[in-house]
Amino acid sequence: MLNQILAIAWKDLKIFFKDRGGMVIIFLQPMMFIIVMSYALSGLFSSGTDRPIQILAVNQDQGTQAAAIIQKLDEMKAFTVETTWEGEAVTRPAAERLIVEGKRRLALVFQSDFSEVLEQNPAAQERRTTKVLLIADPATSSQFVEPILGTLQGLLQKTTYTAMMPKGIDYLFEQLGPAVSDAEREKFKTRAEEAISGGLGADRMAVVIVEQTTPAGMRVEKNPNTFQQNVPGYTIYGIFWIVSLLAGSVMLEKREGTFRRLLVAPMSRAAMLAGKVVPYYIINLLQLILMLGVSSLLFKMSLGYSLAALVAVSLAAAATATGLGVLVASLARTEAQVGGLAVLLLLTLSALGGCFVPRFIMPEWLQTIGLVTPHAWALDAYQDLLVRGYGLIKVLPKVGALAAFAMVFFAIGVWRFRFE
Amino acid sequence: MPPAIIEVNGLVKKYGDRVAVRGVTFTILEGDIFGLLGPNGAGKTTTIGILATLLTLDEGRVTISGYDLVREANRVKQVIGFVPQELALYPTISAQDNLAFFGRIYGLRGAALKKRIDEVLVLVGLGDRAGDAVQTFSGGMKRRLNIAAGLIHQPRVLFLDEPTVGVDPQSRNFIFEHIERLKAEGMTIIYTTHYMEEAERLCNRVAIMDEGCILALDTPQGLVSLLGGGVIYIGLSSEAIRALLPSIQALPGVGAASIQGSRLKIETKDARPTLLKLIELCNTRNTPVLSLEILEPNLESVFLHLTGKRLRN
Numbered sequence: 001m002l003n004q005i006l007a008i009a010w011k012d013l014k015i016f017f018k019d020r021g022g023m024v025i026i027f028l029q030p031m032m033f034i035i036v037m038s039y040a041l042s043g044l045f046s047s048g049t050d051r052p053i054q055i056l057a058v059n060q061d062q063g064t065q066a067a068a069i070i071q072k073l074d075e076m077k078a079f080t081v082e083t084t085w086e087g088e089a090v091t092r093p094a095a096e097r098l099i100v101e102g103k104r105r106l107a108l109v110f111q112s113d114f115s116e117v118l119e120q121n122p123a124a125q126e127r128r129t130t131k132v133l134l135i136a137d138p139a140t141s142s143q144f145v146e147p148i149l150g151t152l153q154g155l156l157q158k159t160t161y162t163a164m165m166p167k168g169i170d171y172l173f174e175q176l177g178p179a180v181s182d183a184e185r186e187k188f189k190t191r192a193e194e195a196i197s198g199g200l201g202a203d204r205m206a207v208v209i210v211e212q213t214t215p216a217g218m219r220v221e222k223n224p225n226t227f228q229q230n231v232p233g234y235t236i237y238g239i240f241w242i243v244s245l246l247a248g249s250v251m252l253e254k255r256e257g258t259f260r261r262l263l264v265a266p267m268s269r270a271a272m273l274a275g276k277v278v279p280y281y282i283i284n285l286l287q288l289i290l291m292l293g294v295s296s297l298l299f300k301m302s303l304g305y306s307l308a309a310l311v312a313v314s315l316a317a318a319a320t321a322t323g324l325g326v327l328v329a330s331l332a333r334t335e336a337q338v339g340g341l342a343v344l345l346l347l348t349l350s351a352l353g354g355c356f357v358p359r360f361i362m363p364e365w366l367q368t369i370g371l372v373t374p375h376a377w378a379l380d381a382y383q384d385l386l387v388r389g390y391g392l393i394k395v396l397p398k399v400g401a402l403a404a405f406a407m408v409f410f411a412i413g414v415w416r417f418r419f420e
Numbered sequence: 421m422p423p424a425i426i427e428v429n430g431l432v433k434k435y436g437d438r439v440a441v442r443g444v445t446f447t448i449l450e451g452d453i454f455g456l457l458g459p460n461g462a463g464k465t466t467t468i469g470i471l472a473t474l475l476t477l478d479e480g481r482v483t484i485s486g487y488d489l490v491r492e493a494n495r496v497k498q499v500i501g502f503v504p505q506e507l508a509l510y511p512t513i514s515a516q517d518n519l520a521f522f523g524r525i526y527g528l529r530g531a532a533l534k535k536r537i538d539e540v541l542v543l544v545g546l547g548d549r550a551g552d553a554v555q556t557f558s559g560g561m562k563r564r565l566n567i568a569a570g571l572i573h574q575p576r577v578l579f580l581d582e583p584t585v586g587v588d589p590q591s592r593n594f595i596f597e598h599i600e601r602l603k604a605e606g607m608t609i610i611y612t613t614h615y616m617e618e619a620e621r622l623c624n625r626v627a628i629m630d631e632g633c634i635l636a637l638d639t640p641q642g643l644v645s646l647l648g649g650g651v652i653y654i655g656l657s658s659e660a661i662r663a664l665l666p667s668i669q670a671l672p673g674v675g676a677a678s679i680q681g682s683r684l685k686i687e688t689k690d691a692r693p694t695l696l697k698l699i700e701l702c703n704t705r706n707t708p709v710l711s712l713e714i715l716e717p718n719l720e721s722v723f724l725h726l727t728g729k730r731l732r733n
Contacts, residue, residue, distance in 0.1 A: 003524065003527070003529075004524070004525055006524075007521055007524035007525055008521075008525075010521075011510065011513070011517070011521040014513050014517060015510055015512055015513055018512045018513065018553075019512065256506065256507065256508055256509070256510075256511075257504045257505075257506035257507070257508035258508045258509070258510065260474060260502075260504050260506075260508060261502060261504055261508040261522070261569070261570075262525065263473070263474055264472050264473055264474060264497060264500065264501075264502040265497060265522075265525045265526060266494050266497035266498050266526070267525060420474075
């Protein structure tokens with residue numbers, strides 16, 4: 001019986017490796033997704049220094065305050081501020097044109113009275129205001145714009161305090177009368193300016209320190225890169241394409257009559273089915289080795305800290321994908337049905353399972369629905385290993401969930417399977 | 421007389437309310453080429469499907485090479501080979517790989533398998549195309565490889581289900597020659613077809629099936645002799661039929677004559693001279709002939725004679 005299973009498996013592997021279309025679907029397609037999407041989304045996961053956000057700055061300010069803000073913004077690693085375009089100072093119409101043409105997505109416009117307003121006397125009867133405009137391409141998501149607005153507001157606040165303070169302190173001392181000497185006044189003013197502008201007093205005032213960390217139990221030495229985020233998703237998306245190949249191959253055997261021929265041979269139906277499943281399980285494992293291996297070797301992606309856990313998750317994920325293939329093969333009656341059912345299932349399950357879009361940004365009800373997909377469990381298990389740094393014990397429940405999916409798929413598939 | 425290798429007794433197969441095979445009984449002797457003839461839906465593919473262990477029987481008993489088909493199916497499977505009507509091959513891999521696969525399924529390994537693949541490929545005339553993908557073969561070559569796959573494990577009994585469907589005349593002759601060679605080697609072959617000339621050329625014995633029953637079973641010569649020297653159907657007016665019947669029965673060479681609807685059925689010892697005399701009689705009596713059909717003494721005519729239907733309808 002084992003020899004017969006191996007004979008079928010070897011034959012199917014031979015057929016698979018001669019099928020260029022199948023190879024493209026199984027190996028090239030997910031690999032291309034991994035490469036293209038990882039580079040495309042690298043900005044979401046890498047630090048700002050990798051690809052700073054480009055902002056145009058239109059400086060109409062008659063004074064020096066806007067230029068100071070522009071310089072501070074440009075000194076930040078996350079931003080590159082451009083005040084000139086092709087050798088000319090950027091004007092507001094030029095900035096708007098560049099945004100309309102899609103060459104830039106954001107522009108800041110400082111009005112001509114910017115410094116004047118910031119440096120006004122706080123004792124003046126009428127308080128003047130000015131605006132800083134942030135011109136944004138409407139296609140730019142608010143998730144992209146909001147952090148920039150926050151940064152800008154912080155800078156403006158600091159600059160406003162710095163600019164207005166000397167006159168404000170003078171005003172306060174004037175209210176106190178001649179009790180304070182001019183020398184005392186100057187000394188106080190200098191210390192206050194230094195503290196606000198981040199000079200001498202800043203260190204002493206910095207009592208709150210913000211530091212990024214991870215929950216206890218997660219072994220993360222550095223933040224995950226774009227490949228660690230994307231590779232598991234597209235790898236899982238890729239391994240489930242085996243459904244189409246396995247079910248298609250079963251339909252072909254039925255159509256060509258080779259199953260009929262095998263039914264006449266002295267072999268059990270269980271051996272026939274096992275022979276059909278084994279090669280696709282092997283192909284799944286090859287896919288996983290290729291996707292994870294290439295990502296690790298070429299893109300320096302960490303594969304986590306536990307090889308045993310990685311193997312356990314991979315074996316369970318591949319079993320689930322192969323099981324779904326048997327299920328689809330048992331439900332479909334024609335090759336066209338296999339094609340339709342496979343594409344519908346694979347794209348829907350991949351999307352719901354978070355292979356394309358992380359589940360944490362989905363509405364809660366959709367996240368809950370996602371849990372009925374094996375993709376979500378497999379993805380979570382891989383992210384536990386690759387991103388969160390967990391070991392075997394921590395991922396065992398997810399491996400168990402995947403094994404349960406596989407058993408249900410196989411059970412229904414075998415029960416419904418027809419050889420003719 | 422050689423021993424019986426297949427014995428079928430009271431075989432019945434039902435699909436719901438429809439009875440596909442109705443109590444069929446026959447025996448096939450070792451070394452026979454046994455033809456199952458009949459139109460589509462006659463029950464021959466169902467019968468061969470049961471004998472080849474593809475279908476279960478509802479009633480009756482079948483033994484092949486002494487093994488009970490139901491209780492000892494696995495032993496039966498060891499001694500039979502099956503060549504389905506469709507080209508049951510893997511088109512993207514080579515002829516050699518196809519045969520190696522089917523050989524391994526039957527337990528062949530290593531040098532023995534390689535030797536057998538070479539033998540079978542030579543037997544079907546594909547020795548020089550062993551390494552080529554099957555999808556590059558012509559229809560006839562694929563048919564020959566289809567037969568080779570059924571022979572790889574040297575079965576004692578070979579089922580050939582319409583093996584020449586869609587085959588050009590040259591490849592058909594090639595296939596006939598292979599089958600005759602297998603017969604000479606002593607293999608028992610069960611051959612289904614609706615081509616009478618194939619059955620006449622190849623088969624020792626032929627069973628004619630229709631609507632799940634065997635209507636006649638004999639050697640091709642024995643079946644053809646049912647028609648004597650041929651049958652003439654002549655269409656006349658009803659008055660003329662009644663008037664001419666005694667004279668026709670008295671014509672030399674006429675075995676029997678009977679009325680069948682608006683026609684007279686005349687069984688002859690030799691159809692052609694009898695036909696001339698029949699026309700002469702009609703002319704003499706000034707009786708117009710409305711239709712005329714001659715059944716030459718062959719299996720096609722026997723089938724029409726037995727069922728009233730043409731085989732290839």
